[in-house]
Amino acid sequence: MDIKNVAVKARALGQIAAAMSPRVPTRGPSKSADITVDWLTEHLGKSAGAVALSANPLDGTSGTTDRRRLVVQWDETAKAAKLPGNLFIKSSPLNGKKTLTPTSTAVERF
Numbered sequence: 001m002d003i004k005n006v007a008v009k010a011r012a013l014g015q016i017a018a019a020m021s022p023r024v025p026t027r028g029p030s031k032s033a034d035i036t037v038d039w040l041t042e043h044l045g046k047s048a049g050a051v052a053l054s055a056n057p058l059d060g061t062s063g064t065t066d067r068r069r070l071v072v073q074w075d076e077t078a079k080a081a082k083l084p085g086n087l088f089i090k091s092s093p094l095n096g097k098k099t100l101t102p103t104s105t106a107v108e109r110f
Helices: 003-020 037-048 076-080
Strands: 052-062 066-074 086-091 106-109
Touching: 037 052, 037 066, 037 076, 066 076
Parallel strands: none
Antiparallel strands: 052 066, 066 086, 086 106
């Protein structure tokens, strides 16, 4: 077996192990409930000097990924910068055993 095959197999095994873990290792939130006003302020509002005042989930579903809609109330600076008041959060499944593909949290406007 050559070194390339070993590397490919090792990477695949690492991905499977991460997917089977109840906690997917990430640098940020691993589920939609981890998106807080502090996180929103730091990651979406910081460049505009804006502050998230509240963040409330509307609805969502869980399956191979966890999906939630979130309504965010921003301060006036954020409104002037046209930061989104509605977000769609898509993250790793709540139960890591539902998929063999590790995913990270994504935040998008809708």
